[in-house]
Amino acid sequence: MRNNLYYGSKNAIATLNSLDSFILVTQNPPFDNIFQKKLTQHPIQIIYPTNVDIHYLKEMSQKVSRNKDVDYVVGFGGGVAIDTAKFFSWKWKKPLIQIPSIISTDAFLTHEIGIRVDNKVQYIGKAVPEQIIIDFDVIKSAPKVLNYAGTCDVLSICTALGDWKIAYEEFGDKIDKKIYSKARNCAQNLLNDAPVIREMQEEGIRKLVGYLQEEMQICTEWGNARPEEGGEHHLAYCIEELSPKRYLHGALVALNILTVLRLQGDYAEFSYTELKDFFDFIGHSYKFEQIGITEELYRRALHEIHFYVQKETLEKGIWFKKDLFSNISISDVINWILGF
Ligand SMILES: [Zn+2]
Numbered sequence: 001m002r003n004n005l006y007y008g009s010k011n012a013i014a015t016l017n018s019l020d021s022f023i024l025v026t027q028n029p030p031f032d033n034i035f036q037k038k039l040t041q042h043p044i045q046i047i048y049p050t051n052v053d054i055h056y057l058k059e060m061s062q063k064v065s066r067n068k069d070v071d072y073v074v075g076f077g078g079g080v081a082i083d084t085a086k087f088f089s090w091k092w093k094k095p096l097i098q099i100p101s102i103i104s105t106d107a108f109l110t111h112e113i114g115i116r117v118d119n120k121v122q123y124i125g126k127a128v129p130e131q132i133i134i135d136f137d138v139i140k141s142a143p144k145v146l147n148y149a150g151t152c153d154v155l156s157i158c159t160a161l162g163d164w165k166i167a168y169e170e171f172g173d174k175i176d177k178k179i180y181s182k183a184r185n186c187a188q189n190l191l192n193d194a195p196v197i198r199e200m201q202e203e204g205i206r207k208l209v210g211y212l213q214e215e216m217q218i219c220t221e222w223g224n225a226r227p228e229e230g231g232e233h234h235l236a237y238c239i240e241e242l243s244p245k246r247y248l249h250g251a252l253v254a255l256n257i258l259t260v261l262r263l264q265g266d267y268a269e270f271s272y273t274e275l276k277d278f279f280d281f282i283g284h285s286y287k288f289e290q291i292g293i294t295e296e297l298y299r300r301a302l303h304e305i306h307f308y309v310q311k312e313t314l315e316k317g318i319w320f321k322k323d324l325f326s327n328i329s330i331s332d333v334i335n336w337i338l339g340f
Pocket of ligand 1: 105152153233249253
């Protein structure tokens, strides 16, 4: 899995200039005039997608399909470019090269194509990248807070594990202690690397990408996202359904990690103060106004979540508990968050 990942400096440009014919799926930034001037090999077509709604993707695919006879589809940018490139690569059966410009989620590493149908994330197929290019210069030039968001697709392990324990002890789900402790170590190691993550220079970027890879391998070994995805992601999906909008995923998940750890009580595998200290130390966003959500919306989501997880038949965990808010009420949670 590691061998299709290439680290370097200025290797985004070098890769594009090494291709004969390709379609570039990108965003501005990172693809601006300065970047374009460095290209010696010009793309057959440049696509600037704005979202990953299924109707929009199909419409776009019809418009550009006259140019689909290319050697490669290249994704160069954040989540929208990366997922759209996966979509075209899958639809046209063309090899894929991914060049993330930010490390804000694990989407550039995963093969599943995440699109939206009626504002809900759905996975419609798989696209395996032939190469993943990590260009330190490109990633370092992005706002650090976007890269910090990437930590939350690893740190969601912190809450997912407590949820796994709840599922095992209260709902009779299976558990694998070896995978459980591997996931625990992965999250703990990332927390211990706070100083290099905060710097977000070469070492920090390598570490973060490495932890995201490790998290994915652990999930593959287990067979689904259970070790990495729990109540923190489920609450994010519920919020997205209640108020459809593109939130900075890693910021919303960060807040939800704190909330879920607090509610997990004795089941919590990590303390919320340790996670909050980590976010504060690196400078990652997790407050309502930073995420762009209101106190009202969060309150509504906490009221809905018990029903939402059942309706969506998500993995068992904290939100399935009947006595969910018996010790700490929803208002207590909200007031606690407002005090951050
Ligand atoms: Zn995520």
